Amino acid sequence: MLLLEDPTKTFPKRVWYEKAEIEKIAETCLKNADWPKIDKGPAIDIDRVVERLGFDLDIRDLPESVLGTTIFTNTGKAIICVSPALYEGLENSPGRRARLRSTLAHELAHALLHAEVFKEAQKGAMCRSEASGGEEKAYKGEWWEYQANLGMSAILMPEKLFTAYALKVKVDGQWVDPLVRTLADRFEVGLAATAYRLMGMNILSPDEVRDLSELGYA
Numbered sequence: 001m002l003l004l005e006d007p008t009k010t011f012p013k014r015v016w017y018e019k020a021e022i023e024k025i026a027e028t029c030l031k032n033a034d035w036p037k038i039d040k041g042p043a044i045d046i047d048r049v050v051e052r053l054g055f056d057l058d059i060r061d062l063p064e065s066v067l068g069t070t071i072f073t074n075t076g077k078a079i080i081c082v083s084p085a086l087y088e089g090l091e092n093s094p095g096r097r098a099r100l101r102s103t104l105a106h107e108l109a110h111a112l113l114h115a116e117v118f119k120e121a122q123k124g125a126m127c128r129s130e131a132s133g134g135e136e137k138a139y140k141g142e143w144w145e146y147q148a149n150l151g152m153s154a155i156l157m158p159e160k161l162f163t164a165y166a167l168k169v170k171v172d173g174q175w176v177d178p179l180v181r182t183l184a185d186r187f188e189v190g191l192a193a194t195a196y197r198l199m200g201m202n203i204l205s206p207d208e209v210r211d212l213s214e215l216g217y218a
């Protein structure tokens, strides 16, 4: 981890992580939370991770189109806030569940990765809006959102566990689209996030992910 100049001038400094560091931070966070899974897994029980790490979860009305926010406090413990709208219509909607889960994991990643820069900047909160961060890849170049999305992927699709599953499913001879759908279903995450995670692990190539975007979900 390094502190560098912030090119966006939003903060006095930007924090810079190697991707491997983010994987490690996610793994440590899951270990500290005792690896809670939903129905024995592989999907990570993100609510329980947040709870076990001692972060307060606050379900509160946020400005329109904002799904979640992380508030940094003087005590050093961040408060993770999510919109009550995320809790609507969860039953029978894997997509909505994935959206709630990815928002929680994204905000948790801010809490884990960005306390230091926030303390220096004396800024209170980071927001996740539907427009800029509703989909995992759709950040507009803000380094803190990019890092939070990497953290979100690393928490919900832990490197070793996810790779083992992905290679097993892929060996079973599934094509790319069913592979992504199967993994998204098992890990309870979005299709686009799954496709990008697979690409980040070199299990899918950029060309294969581009083909998926033509199916309308990446």
Ligand SMILES: [Zn+2]
Binding pocket: 106, 110, 126, 127, 128, 133, 144, 145, 148
């Ligand atoms: Zn964010």
